Every structure is written in structure tokens, then in C-alpha cells.
Amino acid sequence: MKRHHAVVRITHWVNVVALTIMVGSGLRIFNAYPAFARKGGTFCCYPFAGRAIPANLTFGGWLAGARNWHFAMMWVLVANGLVYLAFIYLHGEWRDLVPRRGVFHDSWQMVRFYVTARKDHPRQGKHNALQRMAYFSMPLVGILAVITGLAIWKPVELSPLTNLLGGYVWARYWHFLAMVLLVVLTIGHIFMVFTVDPYSIPSMITGRYREDLSPEARNARPLVHLLPSSATKAPDGSARH
Amino acid sequence: MAPRDTDHPPVTRAMRATRGHAAEQAGIDRRRFLAAASGTFGALLLAACNSEGPKSAQSLLEFAEAKNETVERALLRHTSMDVPRASAKIAGQHFPAYYVSDSVPIWDESTRGLWRLKVDGMVKRPLELSLADLASLPRIGYRLDHFCVEGWTAVATRTGVRLADIAKLAGAQPGAQYVDFASFDDDYHESWDIDSAMHPQTLVVYAQDGHYLNPSWGAPARIYSPVKLGYKNTKYLTRISFLPARNGGYWSDRGYEWYGGV
Numbered sequence: 001m002k003r004h005h006a007v008v009r010i011t012h013w014v015n016v017v018a019l020t021i022m023v024g025s026g027l028r029i030f031n032a033y034p035a036f037a038r039k040g041g042t043f044c045c046y047p048f049a050g051r052a053i054p055a056n057l058t059f060g061g062w063l064a065g066a067r068n069w070h071f072a073m074m075w076v077l078v079a080n081g082l083v084y085l086a087f088i089y090l091h092g093e094w095r096d097l098v099p100r101r102g103v104f105h106d107s108w109q110m111v112r113f114y115v116t117a118r119k120d121h122p123r124q125g126k127h128n129a130l131q132r133m134a135y136f137s138m139p140l141v142g143i144l145a146v147i148t149g150l151a152i153w154k155p156v157e158l159s160p161l162t163n164l165l166g167g168y169v170w171a172r173y174w175h176f177l178a179m180v181l182l183v184v185l186t187i188g189h190i191f192m193v194f195t196v197d198p199y200s201i202p203s204m205i206t207g208r209y210r211e212d213l214s215p216e217a218r219n220a221r222p223l224v225h226l227l228p229s230s231a232t233k234a235p236d237g238s239a240r241h
Numbered sequence: 242m243a244p245r246d247t248d249h250p251p252v253t254r255a256m257r258a259t260r261g262h263a264a265e266q267a268g269i270d271r272r273r274f275l276a277a278a279s280g281t282f283g284a285l286l287l288a289a290c291n292s293e294g295p296k297s298a299q300s301l302l303e304f305a306e307a308k309n310e311t312v313e314r315a316l317l318r319h320t321s322m323d324v325p326r327a328s329a330k331i332a333g334q335h336f337p338a339y340y341v342s343d344s345v346p347i348w349d350e351s352t353r354g355l356w357r358l359k360v361d362g363m364v365k366r367p368l369e370l371s372l373a374d375l376a377s378l379p380r381i382g383y384r385l386d387h388f389c390v391e392g393w394t395a396v397a398t399r400t401g402v403r404l405a406d407i408a409k410l411a412g413a414q415p416g417a418q419y420v421d422f423a424s425f426d427d428d429y430h431e432s433w434d435i436d437s438a439m440h441p442q443t444l445v446v447y448a449q450d451g452h453y454l455n456p457s458w459g460a461p462a463r464i465y466s467p468v469k470l471g472y473k474n475t476k477y478l479t480r481i482s483f484l485p486a487r488n489g490g491y492w493s494d495r496g497y498e499w500y501g502g503v
Binding site (some may be wrong): 029032038042072167173 | 301321326332335
């Protein structure tokens with residue numbers, strides 16, 4: 001039994017490439033005017049106006065190059081996202097991702113476990129409650145990024161949408177915030193993969209996963225119980241801690 | 242494609258002065274790239290990002306631009322009108338000034354004679370309109386957003402003549418699917434699809450915020466439409482040519498999207 005279906009694995013890595021290029025080129029575009037205020041106006045809510053994003057975090061080289069990448073890669077991002085969402089809906093994987101009843105309580109227990117206020121790893125299914133929240137919100141924020149992106153790509157032809165978001169200036173701000181959220185979720189995801197469950201990396205490449213090395217089986221916190229101990233080697237995973 | 246001689250969109254004198262600084266930054270990034278290449282995978286990924294991407298991707302990007310143009314043309318509606326937010330203030334003196342010449346282009350009557358706007362190409366009646374001629378044509382004014390490719394916007398009141406009215410006056414022929422707008426700002430020009438040119442908010446503008454254009458905003462006349470990004474809207478206008486084929490443009494030839502729709 002594979003942990004992740006091939007469709008999920010492929011769309012995951014396509015998304016890595018597409019999202020990286022979208023964020024990098026988007027930051028290069030942003031650097032052409034790293035502010036939000038309309039000319040002759042002010043903007044309440046961005047304290048870093050005028051400060052460019054470091055160039056080595058951007059992609060595309062110059063404004064036109066970045067725009068050409070951004071407006072090409074957007075189709076890959078959207079098509080890939082639609083394939084993923086259609087698949088997890090039709091194939092049932094959404095059940096592992098949609099928050100269940102008690103998700104806030106369960107998330108709180110995960111937080112308590114991570115800060116050592118609780119000794120034993122909460123019971124979980126495929127994902128823990130924090131993962132569910134993260135993996136569920138990722139596509140939602142992605143959809144927000146696409147909608148706000150359309151609003152600032154075509155503020156005249158799609159003016160009803162742009163107006164709904166508060167006009168071009170605000171739509172551009174929401175687009176920026178959606179990007180920040182996606183980046184924060186991604187950084188958190190990568191950090192947790194490497195410090196809690198590096199054994200899940202093969203599962204996103206070949207699909208294979210050793211349940212006896214799961215964070216629950218290892219009672220693993222970030223950087224704690226990272227290596228499999230002898231006690232966790234039981235094939236049925238029953239000898240925990 | 243013409244060689245890219247600049248890393249910037251329409252530039253001001255002030256922006257040109259910062260080019261040396263930009264080049265310095267590029268040097269630092271190259272050193273960082275070398276440092277990171279020997280480092281971790283993550284650092285490598287980040288450093289590799291500061292480039293235009295692989296050259297082999299250029300044909301894919303051009304393919305995407307062509308497909309995007311199809312989508313943008315399909316989205317264009319003559320009934321989609323730009324209406325700035327009620328709360329948006331007129332930019333006034335904060336409205337940026339852009340030109341590609343070394344100094345503000347000013348039409349010098351003593352050497353060039355009276356300014357006239359030529360309307361030619363696939364038209365039944367080629368025209369040469371003076372500023373007085375333009376002012377005598379049906380006048381229309383809009384409070385309009387200006388969408389710059391860089392991401393900023395500004396609101397200004399634009400007064401002038403609908404390009405559609407001038408096309409009618411000149412008798413533009415049905416085969417004219419493109420329009421080129423030329424200027425006396427060096428060789429600046431940009432060509433458009435006819436549908437965008439005939440949008441009711443596409444104007445030959447001779448006044449901004451209630452006054453005749455000043456030189457930094459494109460005097461004596463410029464093209465302006467909110468359905469095109471700023472760089473498509475030629476200032477210091479001298480000639481409107483109705484053409485059977487597209488004719489590129491100053492920034493479109495340098496790598497910026499030709500269609501540039503909003």
C-alpha cells in the first residue's frame with residue numbers, strides 16, 4: 001500500500017516547481033514598485049514600503065522576464081491544482097485532509113506535545129491535526145492567490161471581481177498576503193518534514209512509507225527522537241516509546 | 242528580438258542614475274551564487290533563482306505569451322469601462338513622468354514647425370490635425386486609472402477625442418486590424434490591436450486634470466486607454482497609422498508583452 005497515490009506525488013512536485021517560480025517571479029515584479037499606495041495617496045497597512053526584496057530571492061532577472069515567467073507558470077499552477085483537487089475529491093483522499101470534529105482540541109494537544117507539556121504523541125490517522133489544518137488551508141490560500149491574481153491582471157475587464165476585493169490597490173495587497181501565507185505554510189511544512197518525519201520524504205517520491213518509523217511510533221517532536229530507537233523496530237508498531 | 246539594453250521598464254532620468262547601482266548588485270549576486278553553489282541544496286535553489294531562467298525556456302514563454310494574448314483578446318469588452326474608486330484621489334503633481342529621450346521631449350516649433358498629428362495608413366482620408374483641430378472635435382473627458390506595468394496606479398482626468406471618432410473621420414478601412422502610435426520621444430512607438438484602439442475609453446488626450454498637457458506628461462498629445470498598460474500608451478504623439486499587421490513597439494521589442502491588456 002502506497003502512502004501517496006502517484007497523482008498526489010506528481011502534482012506535489014510540479015507544485016514545488018510552479019510555486020517556487022511563481023513566488024520568485026512575483027517578488028521580482030513586486031520589486032518594480034515595492035509599495036501599495038496609489039500615486040499621490042497613502043496606504044495604511046504595509047510598513048516596508050520602498051524596500052525591495054533581496055534580489056537572490058527573486059526570479060526572472062528583470063521586470064519583463066519575471067512577468068513572462070509569472071504569466072506562463074500561472075497556467076501550470078492552476079492546471080496542476082485542478083488535477084490535484086479533482087483527484088483527491090474523486091479518489092477520496094480529501095477525507096484525510098478535511099478537518100474533523102474536534103480539530104482545534106486535537107491541534108491544541110499536538111501543540112502541547114511539541115512544547116513537551118504532554119508526554120505521549122496524540123493518536124492520529126494518516127496526518128496529525130496540525131497537518132490536516134495546514135494541508136487543508138494550502139489549497140484554499142492557493143485559490144485566494146489565483147482569484148486575487150486574476151483581479152490585478154485584469155482590473156478593467158474583470159472589474160466586478162477587482163471591486164469586490166476593494167479595488168486594484170487592495171487586490172494587489174491580498175495577492176501579496178496570500179503569497180506570504182503560502183510561503184509561511186511551505187517553510188513550516190519543510191521544517192517539520194526535516195525535523196520530525198524525514199522518513200516521509202521517500203513516501204512523496206516512491207510512495208513507500210514505514211509506519212513503524214512514523215512520528216507517532218517514534219514519539220517524535222521537532223529534532224527529538226529523530227532516529228529510530230530499537231523499541232520502535234517492532235513490525236506491528238505496537239512497541240511505542 | 243532586439244537586444245535588451247536595459248533592466249527597466251519606461252525609465253526616468255532619476256531611474257537611469259541608479260543603473261550603476263543595479264549593476265553592482267548584480268555582481269554581488271553572482272558572487273553569492275558561487276558561494277551557494279558549493280553549499281546546501283536549499284541555498285543552491287535560492288541562488289539559482291536570480292536569473293532569467295534557462296534559455297531553452299524562451300520558446301515556451303513566447304508560446305505562453307501568444308496563448309495569453311488569445312485569452313486577453315477574448316476578455317476585452319467595449320462595455321467594460323474603467324471606473325476609479327470614489328475614494329481614489331487625483332494624483333496631480335504626483336503623477337510620474339516617463340520618457341526614453343535623454344531629456345524631456347519638447348516640440349520646438351521654431352525648428353520643427355507647427356505640431357501636427359498625422360493619421361495615415363489604411364485610411365480613405367489621411368489627416369493632419371493641429372492641436373486646434375483636435376480641440377474642435379467632439380470632446381470627451383474621463384476620470385481614469387492608469388495601470389503601470391511596474392504595479393503602481395494613479396488617477397487622472399483625461400480629456401481628448403475618442404480614437405474611434407478619429408478613425409471614423411479618416412475612414413479607417415476594415416482590413417486595418419492594428420494601429421501604431423508613433424512619437425517624437427526618440428523612436429518610441431507601440432502598436433495595438435484594433436479592438437483595444439476602438440474602446441470608448443481609448444482617447445487622443447490633450448489635457449490632463451483640466452489643463453493642456455505639460456511636457457512631462459506627453460504634450461502636445463498622447464494616446465491613453467485604461468485597457469492597456471502604461472507603456473502601450475505612447476506620449477508625445479506624432480502619428481497614428483492604421484495597419485494590416487502588428488508593428489511591435491519600443492518596450493514590446495525589448496521583451497515586454499506586446500498585448501499588455503488590462
